Amino acid sequence: MKKSPVLSNSRSLFALWILIFFGSCVHEPFLSSLDSNNEPPPPPTDDCLSDGSVCFESSILPIFLSSCARSGCHDSKSKKDGYVLDSYTNIMKKGISKGNANNSKLYKVLFATGSDRMPPDGPLSQAQKDAIKLWINEGAKNTTDCNCGCDPSLFTYAAIIQPIMATNCVGCHKPGSLGGNIDLSTHKAVQTQAANGKLVGSITHAQGFVAMPQGGKLQDCEITQIKSWVSAGAPNN
Ligand code: HEC
Numbered sequence: 001m002k003k004s005p006v007l008s009n010s011r012s013l014f015a016l017w018i019l020i021f022f023g024s025c026v027h028e029p030f031l032s033s034l035d036s037n038n039e040p041p042p043p044p045t046d047d048c049l050s051d052g053s054v055c056f057e058s059s060i061l062p063i064f065l066s067s068c069a070r071s072g073c074h075d076s077k078s079k080k081d082g083y084v085l086d087s088y089t090n091i092m093k094k095g096i097s098k099g100n101a102n103n104s105k106l107y108k109v110l111f112a113t114g115s116d117r118m119p120p121d122g123p124l125s126q127a128q129k130d131a132i133k134l135w136i137n138e139g140a141k142n143t144t145d146c147n148c149g150c151d152p153s154l155f156t157y158a159a160i161i162q163p164i165m166a167t168n169c170v171g172c173h174k175p176g177s178l179g180g181n182i183d184l185s186t187h188k189a190v191q192t193q194a195a196n197g198k199l200v201g202s203i204t205h206a207q208g209f210v211a212m213p214q215g216g217k218l219q220d221c222e223i224t225q226i227k228s229w230v231s232a233g234a235p236n237n
Pocket of ligand 1: 070181198
């Protein structure tokens with residue numbers, strides 16, 4: 001029987017549609033993978049690492065340095081109860097059970113009562129406790145050089161300056177624990193040190209000032225943010 005020309009036409013039309021359909025399927029993923037390469041990087045998180053895990057160097061070590069490794073407590077000279085909490089190696093020697101915060105002495109003492117609670121002069125903030133818990137539960141890794149997405153063009157007090165102070169400075173500079181008689185726990189107090197030049201002098205390790213934070217240096221990007229905020233009049237924004 002002779003094929004109807006109408007049928008054969010609609011068949012080739014169908015074949016054409018199939019071609020277009022599959023053609024677009026093949027190209028789509030290619031295009032979208034190109035698109036995603038052009039997307040800006042995800043916004044920075046407090047945790048810093050691209051996989052969302054906690055960065056030891058920028059989020060955890062500064063808490064230990066400013067709240068535990070202080071003179072008379074857990075610095076390398078005082079070694080209270082045998083704990084030196086000034087570096088990854090020393091922190092890992094005692095009191096951390098990798099992957100298990102609830103079984104780690106260094107975590108549990110944050111919640112102890114009376115004089116057993118650490119630090120003795122005032123509890124860590126909930127955010128700091130949470131960060132330490134997460135870091136231990138993730139395996140207490142020595143993560144360094146993390147891309148924390150610091151943007152030197154941002155420098156408001158609430159979003160940028162206050163968190164830098166809280167992580168790196170307030171442990172040694174708050175009422176009840178006033179290193180050098182300097183308070184950095186409120187906007188007004190930080191503004192005072194901004195106005196008299198000591199804040200920038202100390203964090204840039206300028207001559208004539210005591211270098212801060214004790215035992216380290218802020219990231220260049222953080223120093224730029226603080227300098228810009230001070231130049232803008234250290235506003236409470
Ligand atoms: C481990 C504790 C500790 C940490 C952390 C710390 N400081 Fe200090 N800071 C001190 C002590 C103690 C002094 C007094 C030092 C002295 O007089 O020799 C001091 C002094 C200062 C001074 C006075 C400097 C001067 O030359 O007069 C400033 C300003 C200061 N700190 C700011 C900061 C800032 C900003 C940070 C965080 C980036 C910080 N500190 C972190 C303990 C600390």
